[in-house]
Amino acid sequence: MWASTLFDEVVELGYAGGYSTFTRALRRYKARPHCEPCRASSGRDVAIIAHPPGEEIQFDWVELPDPPAEWGVGANAHLLVGALAHSGRWRAVLAEAETFPHLVQAIDAVLRRLGGTTRRWRFDRMATVCHPPTGRILPAFAAVAKYYGAGVDICPPRRGNRKGVVEKANHSAAQRWWRTVPDGISIEASQNGVDKLAV
Known part of the structure; x- marks a missing residue:
């Protein structure tokens, strides 16, 4: 802890x-x-990556183990985290699954909690966004990004540090919030808890 x-x-x-x-x-x-x-x-070299204000939101799914059975989501709860690369400010939304419609709904909810979008969205090679082997954006997801007026960037393979801001937010959500979620809590109460932590 x-x-x-x-x-x-x-x-x-x-x-x-x-x-x-x-x-x-x-x-x-x-x-x-x-x-x-x-x-x-500790002591490992790190690269400093420039993140101008308003340039990039980094998105990532976090699979949270052993959610309350009443949620009906299976073995893992699904949390979409969006983090502003410049400031580290983040918001997160619980979703029923990680399918395309749930991703779009969760992105919209994260953007509303952040107060808008940035010029670019960054994702890892998730199959609902791109073709994982090539990194080519799926036409359906390109239409979603176009609707919001955002460009999409896909992380190169094995470059986890390129999404370091959202990875830090994922860790915070998992360690500071998920570990404290009691059994029998509703999804709505849990969402209120993660919203409170993110603010």
């Missing part, structure tokens, strides 16, 4: 200290286990 998630919970219980004091105490008392994947990535 992220320290920020734990901090949010102890603040609700009455903790009056600051976040930096809280995390310092976590380190001092060694309350966090060692994380080898985090250790392996």
